[in-house]
Amino acid sequence: MEKYTLIITEKPNAANRIALALDAEGKPERMVEKGVPYYLAKRSEEVVVVPALGHLYTVADKRKKKGDYPVFDFRWVPRYLAERGVEHIRNWLKVISKLAEKAERFVDACDFDIEGSIIGYSILKYACRGKEKSARRMKYSTLTKEELEKSYTNPLAHLDFALIKAGLTRHEVDWLYGVNLSRALTTAARNYSGRYATLSTGRVQGPTLKFLATKEANINCFVPTPYWSIKAKVKIGEMVFEAQYEKKVIEIKAKADALNSSCKDKDGEIERIDIKKFKQMPRLPFDLGSLQSEAYRLFKFTPMTTLSIAQRLYLDALISYPRTSSQKLPPTLGYHSILKHLGRSPKYAKLAAKLLAKPPLKPIEGKRYDPAHPAIYPTGSLPEHFLKTTEKNIWDLIVRRFLAVFAEPAIQQSLKVTININGNRFQLIGRKTFEEGWLSFYKPYIQLEDVLLPSMKEGQKVNVKRVVLERNFTKAPSRYNPSSLLKKMEKEEIGTKATRAGIIKTLQARRYTREDKIVVTDLGFEVVDVLKKYCPSVVSLNLTRKLEERMDEIQRGKETRENVLRGAIEILTQVTKNLKENERIIGERLSQAIMKARMEEKVIGTCPICKSGKLVILQSKKTGKRFIGCSNYFEGICKTAFPLPQKGIVKPLHNVCKSCYWPILRVWIKRKKAWKLCFNPNCPSKINGAK
Amino acid sequence: MERNELKCQVCHRETVKKGYCYLHLKAYENIVKKYGLWRKALKISWKEYLSEIEQNSLTGEWAKEVASYLINNEGKMSVEES
Numbered sequence: 001m002e003k004y005t006l007i008i009t010e011k012p013n014a015a016n017r018i019a020l021a022l023d024a025e026g027k028p029e030r031m032v033e034k035g036v037p038y039y040l041a042k043r044s045e046e047v048v049v050v051p052a053l054g055h056l057y058t059v060a061d062k063r064k065k066k067g068d069y070p071v072f073d074f075r076w077v078p079r080y081l082a083e084r085g086v087e088h089i090r091n092w093l094k095v096i097s098k099l100a101e102k103a104e105r106f107v108d109a110c111d112f113d114i115e116g117s118i119i120g121y122s123i124l125k126y127a128c129r130g131k132e133k134s135a136r137r138m139k140y141s142t143l144t145k146e147e148l149e150k151s152y153t154n155p156l157a158h159l160d161f162a163l164i165k166a167g168l169t170r171h172e173v174d175w176l177y178g179v180n181l182s183r184a185l186t187t188a189a190r191n192y193s194g195r196y197a198t199l200s201t202g203r204v205q206g207p208t209l210k211f212l213a214t215k216e217a218n219i220n221c222f223v224p225t226p227y228w229s230i231k232a233k234v235k236i237g238e239m240v241f242e243a244q245y246e247k248k249v250i251e252i253k254a255k256a257d258a259l260n261s262s263c264k265d266k267d268g269e270i271e272r273i274d275i276k277k278f279k280q281m282p283r284l285p286f287d288l289g290s291l292q293s294e295a296y297r298l299f300k301f302t303p304m305t306t307l308s309i310a311q312r313l314y315l316d317a318l319i320s321y322p323r324t325s326s327q328k329l330p331p332t333l334g335y336h337s338i339l340k341h342l343g344r345s346p347k348y349a350k351l352a353a354k355l356l357a358k359p360p361l362k363p364i365e366g367k368r369y370d371p372a373h374p375a376i377y378p379t380g381s382l383p384e385h386f387l388k389t390t391e392k393n394i395w396d397l398i399v400r401r402f403l404a405v406f407a408e409p410a411i412q413q414s415l416k417v418t419i420n421i422n423g424n425r426f427q428l429i430g431r432k433t434f435e436e437g438w439l440s441f442y443k444p445y446i447q448l449e450d451v452l453l454p455s456m457k458e459g460q461k462v463n464v465k466r467v468v469l470e471r472n473f474t475k476a477p478s479r480y481n482p483s484s485l486l487k488k489m490e491k492e493e494i495g496t497k498a499t500r501a502g503i504i505k506t507l508q509a510r511r512y513t514r515e516d517k518i519v520v521t522d523l524g525f526e527v528v529d530v531l532k533k534y535c536p537s538v539v540s541l542n543l544t545r546k547l548e549e550r551m552d553e554i555q556r557g558k559e560t561r562e563n564v565l566r567g568a569i570e571i572l573t574q575v576t577k578n579l580k581e582n583e584r585i586i587g588e589r590l591s592q593a594i595m596k597a598r599m600e601e602k603v604i605g606t607c608p609i610c611k612s613g614k615l616v617i618l619q620s621k622k623t624g625k626r627f628i629g630c631s632n633y634f635e636g637i638c639k640t641a642f643p644l645p646q647k648g649i650v651k652p653l654h655n656v657c658k659s660c661y662w663p664i665l666r667v668w669i670k671r672k673k674a675w676k677l678c679f680n681p682n683c684p685s686k687i688n689g690a691k
Numbered sequence: 692m693e694r695n696e697l698k699c700q701v702c703h704r705e706t707v708k709k710g711y712c713y714l715h716l717k718a719y720e721n722i723v724k725k726y727g728l729w730r731k732a733l734k735i736s737w738k739e740y741l742s743e744i745e746q747n748s749l750t751g752e753w754a755k756e757v758a759s760y761l762i763n764n765e766g767k768m769s770v771e772e773s
Contacts, residue, residue: 221718222751223725223744226732252732473749525714592703 004046006103007138007152008096008123010110012037013315014143015051018109021148022047035088036095050099052110056089057122058082059175069183070576072569074175076122093127100128106135107152108159112372113323114167115498121164135159139372141324142379143317166555170496173547173568178202180572181538184579185527185586189594192587197594199527200510203544204495205503206531209512209520210539211488213528215480216520222476228256229470232426234268234419235463237454243419243426253471259424260469268421270460276416279409282438284327284366285375286401288497289490291322291394294401296483298445299393300516303486303501309394310376317381319398323498324373327366329405333374335361338402341380348399351441355406363405377402400442407438415453421464428453479517494544511597515654521600526593530586535575543571604628604652605663608680610638615663617650626650628679642679645669650677659685701756711757718753722761738762 007022009015019028019039028049029040038050060082062073080089100106106128108120124132136155140147178200185199201209230245250256284290291310292303301309310322329335336356343352355361365375378399387395415430430453433439439448480488482504489500507513512524520528531539547568553559579586607613613632620627625646632638644650648669657664657678668674678685697706704712711719722744729740744750745758 217714217717217753220714220751220753221721222749223721223754224747224749225725225728251728473747475749476751529713 002046003102003104004048005105005107006099006128007047007049007107007109008120008128009049009051010054010116010119011315012051012053014109014111015039015049017143017315017317018148018152019047019049021143021145022049022152033095033098034091036092038095038099048099048103049109050096052096052119052123053089053092055079055115055119055122056093057126059171061179067183067187069180069187070572071179071183072176072572074172076126078126096123096127097129100131103128106131107138107155108135109138109140109151111321111323112137112139112141113321113498114163114170114496115323117160117164118167118171121159121168124159132159141320141373143315144379144381162555162557165561166551169554169561169564170551172561172565173551174203176565176568176572177538178205180576181206181531181535181579184576184583185530185590188579188583188587189590190587191583193591193594195591195594198510199590199594200506201527201531201538202503203538203547204489204499205506206528206539207492207494207541207544208485208489208503209507209524210528210532211492211541212480212485212507212513212518213520213525215477216525219476219479224473224475225251226253227251227472227474228253229472230256230259230263230426231468231470232263232268232419232421233465233468234426234428235465236456239454240465241428241453243417243428246418246425246427256469260467263421263424263464263467266422266464268419268426268462268464270417270456270458270462271420271425272418273456273458274416274418275413277411277413277434280412280437280439281409282364282404282407283401283442284364285329285377285405286398287325287327287366287368287370287375288322289325289486290327291376291398292486292501293483294397294445295394296481298397299390301390301394302482302504302516304482304505305390306394307501309390310398313391313395313398316383316385317379318383318395319379320375320377321373322376324370324376325368325497326370326373326375327368328370329363329365329375329377329402333377335363335406338378338380339406341382342378342399342403345382347396348403351403355403361406365405397445400445404438404441407441408435410437410439411435417453417456419462421467479519481517485518492541492545493548494541511601519654521597523590523593523597526589530589534578534582534586537571538575601651604665605654605656607632607638607640608662609640613638613640615640617644617652642681644679645677648672657683657685659683701753701760715753715757718751718757722754722757 007018009018016039019041020026022043023041024043031038031040038048041047041049056079057076058079059074060077061071062075078089078093079086106124108124110116110120121132124135136157137159138151138155140151181202182200185201189199190196228250229248232243233240234243292306295301295306296303307322310319313319314322339352339356342348376398411434413432413434417428419426419428430451432450432452433448439446485504486500489495495503511521512527513520528539537543550559550564554561554564602617604615604617607615607630610630610632613630615628616631618627618629626644628642628644630638630640645667648667651666653664653666653676655664656662657680660678660680660683662678662680662683665677665679666674667677699706699712699715700710701715702712704714707713708716709719726737726740729735741758741762745755745762
C-alpha cells in the first residue's frame with residue numbers, strides 16, 4: 001500500500017459502513033490482522049478504515065499499589081493495563097499503531113459526542129503517536145452512504161479540543177470520586193469482616209442512590225389516611241352511567257354519610273352541560289431519554305436495553321445517532337426523501353403517502369437542542385437483514401413517532417355534564433375524537449378510548465338508580481422504575497445521556513437496589529447513611545450539579561481543567577480523611593448490611609405450609625445440591641423442602657404465582673432466556689398444563 | 692436476651708431519638724402526625740388508630756413495625772408522650 005488516509009471509527013460496524021460508503025465500487029477489501037478487522041477502500045486515493053472497540057484507553061492509578069486510598073495521581077493508559085478480561089486490546093492497539101506508521105492523513109470518524117471524541121483523541125494521541133493535532137474530524141448523524149460521503153469530503157478542520165478537554169476532565173473527576181470512595185467503602189468492610197465484597201459509589205451514583213433511598217423511606221414510613229368518595233349511578237336514555245360527586249375526596253366520614261343520605265331515593269336534574277373542543281398536539285421527536293421512557297412504558301425495556309438496541313439500529317444505518325438530547329429535526333435532513341424511502345415498506349406506504357400528499361412538511365419540535373446531533377429519526381433505509389423482535393419494536397416506534405410529528409393535531413371534544421341530586425352536584429365526563437390526526441400514525445402506541453354520552457339537554461330529569469359511598473385510603477408514592485429514575489436524573493441534571501442508564505444498572509449489580517420497580521435494599525440504605533454521615537458532600541445533588549456546570553464551562557472556555565481537578569481533590573482529601581478515621585464503625589455497619597443482603601438473596605418468601613418459617617435456598621452438605629427448605633426445619637417444626645434446577649442462577653422474585661400465590665423464582669441459565677419458576681408441585685397452572 | 696440501649700426498639704440500627712433509629716423515627720413521627728387526620732375523620736382513639744394502620748395493607752413496612760411495637764407496649768406509651 002502507498003501512503004493512505006487512516007480513518008478511525010468507534011466500532012467495527014461503523015468501520016464497515018464507512019468503508020462501504022467511501023469505496024468507489026462499494027466493495028472495500030476486508031483485512032484481518034491479529035484478529036483485528038480493518039478495511040481498504042479505493043477511490044481517488046487509498047483509505048484505510050480501522051475500528052476501535054469503544055474506549056481503548058482509560059484513567060488509572062499511577063502507582064502500582066492497588067486498593068490503597070486516597071489516590072490522586074493518575075494517568076491515561078491502554079485499558080488492558082488497568083482492567084481484567086480485555087487483553088485483546090493489546091493487539092488491537094498494535095494493529096492501529098502499525099497502520100498509523102504508513103498513514104499520511106488521519107481522520108477521526110468516531111461518534112460525534114463527548115465519548116466518541118475522547119475515543120478518537122486518545123487513539124490519535126497515544127496509538128498514532130501525536131496525530132491528534134493534525135487529524136480532521138468527520139461529523140455525521142447517520143451511517144447512510146450520502147451522509148458519510150459528504151462528511152468525508154467536507155470534514156471539520158480539526159478535533160473539537162474544548163469538548164475533548166471537558167470530556168477528559170469528566171472521566172478524571174469521576175475516576176477520582178469513584179476510586180477513592182469505592183476503595184474506602186470496600187476496605188472498611190473487608191478490614192472489619194475479613195471478607196471481600198465490591199462496594200462502590202461515585203459522583204453521580206451517590207446522589208442517585210440518595211434520592212432512591214429518600215423515596216424508599218417515604219414509602220416504608222407511609223401511613224394511609226382514610227377518605228370517602230360518592231358515585232351516583234344515573235340512567236340516561238337506556239344506559240346507566242356513573243357520575244362522580246364534585247368533590248372527589250371527602251375527608252370526614254360523618255360528612256360523607258350525610259351526603260349519601262341526602263341523595264338517597266332522590267332523582268336528579270341536568271343542571272349544566274359544558275362542551276369543550278380541543279386540539280391534542282403530536283408528541284415531540286424522540287431524544288434518547290424520551291425514547292427510553294417510551295420503550296419502558298410500551299415494552300418494559302430497561303433504558304440500557306433500549307440504548308443498546310438503538311445503537312444496533314444506528315450501526316445498521318436504520319436510525320440516526322441515538323445518544324442525543326435534541327428535540328429538533330432540521331429541514332436539512334430531507335424529510336421528503338426519508339418519507340419516500342420509508343414508503344417502500346408496505347407497512348408505512350399508506351402513512352408516508354398521506355404525509356407526502358400534504359406539503360409543506362413541518363415537524364413539531366421541542367425546545368431542547370443538541371449542537372452535535374438532531375433528534376432520533378429513521379434514515380429511510382429498510383432493514384437489510386432479519387431484525388429481532390426487540391429491534392423491530394424500537395425501529396417501528398421510532399418510525400411511527402417520526403411520521404406522527406409531521407401529522408395534524410388530533411381534534412377532540414370533552415363533555416362535562418353536571419347533575420344536581422337534591423342540591424348535591426355530580427359530574428359525568430365524556431370524550432369524543434373528531435379527527436384522529438397524528439394519533440392514526442402513532443396508534444399502536446397510544447390508547448384512545450372515547451367515552452360516548454347520549455344526547456342530553458339542560459333541565460332534563462335523570463333517574464338515579466343508586467348512590468354508592470366508597471371508603472378509600474391515600475396511597476404511598478410510587479416507586480421509581482428504570483424509566484422514571486432516568487427522567488428524575490435528567491431533571492436533576494446529574495450524569496449524562498450516555499452514563500445514566502449504566503449507573504442504574506450498577507446500583508442493582510452492587511445489591512443497593514433490586515427489582516424493576518426499584519426497591520432500595522438494606523445495603524443501599526446503609527451506604528447512603530454512611531455517606532450522609534461521614535461525607536455528606538458526596539451525596540449532595542448541589543455539589544455534583546456544580547461540578548457538571550464547571551465541566552460544561554471548560555467546554556465553553558470559561559473554566560480550566562486544572563481548576564476543576566484541584567477542586568475535586570480538595571474535597572476528596574477531606575472526605576477520605578473522615579472515612580479513614582471512622583473506618584471501623586463504617587466497616588461494621590457495611591459488613592452487617594452485606595451479610596443481610598446475602599441472606600435476603602436466599603430468602604424466597606414465607607413458607608406456604610407452616611406459614612411462619614421462611615423458605616430459603618439451601619445447599620445440601622451431603623450431595624452439594626441446592627434445594628428450597630423451610631427455616632423452621634432447624635426448630636423441628638416444618639420439614640418442607642422442594643428441589644431446584646441445579647444449573648444457572650436462581651433468584652427470588654419477591655412476588656407470588658398468580659395461580660397458587662406461592663412465592664416464585666427467576667431461573668437464568670447462560671445463553672438461555674430467563675424464566676419464572678413456581679416450585680409448587682400442585683400449582684393449578686401446572687395441573688392444567690398452562691405452564 | 693438483654694436489649695442494647697443504643698439499638699433501635701424495632702431493629703438493630705443505632706438509636707438517634709426516642710429509642711428509634713433514623714428510619715423508624717421517621718415512621719413514628721409520621722404515625723403521630725397522621726393521627727390528627729384519622730381522629731378528625733373517624734373520631735377514633737389512639738389505640739384503635741394503631742390497630743387500623745397496623746392491619747392496613749397500604750401502610751409502609753416500617754410504619755407497620757412501629758405501630759406493632761406501640762400496640763405491644765401500649766401501657767408504656769401514649770400519644771401525649773410524643
